[in-house]
Amino acid sequence: MTKSGSKVAEEARVRVVQARDRLGDAVEQLASKADVKGRTGRSPVTVAGVREQVQQKAGKAVHLVQEHAPVGIRRRPRPVVLAGGAVALATAVLLGLRRSARKRKQG
Incomplete structure (x- = not known):
């Protein structure tokens, strides 16, 4: 691979990692909203x-x-x-x- 090709691949990996982090945060937020008992402290x-x-x-x-x-x-x-x-x-x-x-x- 050329230097420019490896740089593009590295940037793509960084974007994938960032996207995974954002997706993980979104899933955690949705899970906490779905946890009615946990949010209210009662059933x-x-x-x-x-x-x-x-x-x-x-x-x-x-x-x-x-x-x-x-x-x-x-x-x-x-x-x-x-x-x-x-x-x-x-x-x-x-x-x-x-x-x-x-x-x-x-x-």
């Missing part, structure tokens, strides 16, 4: 997890109503329990929507 919200929380809160609401409600409500607790469950479910949904909106805004 993503799941439907099953929200359902479980709502059921627990509804159960607590039933016990509170049974313990502290006037006698008329104790005799027919179903509407009160349903209303309490609806409020708990609506709260869980709104909190979930708010969290996801925040994450989209940040990400």
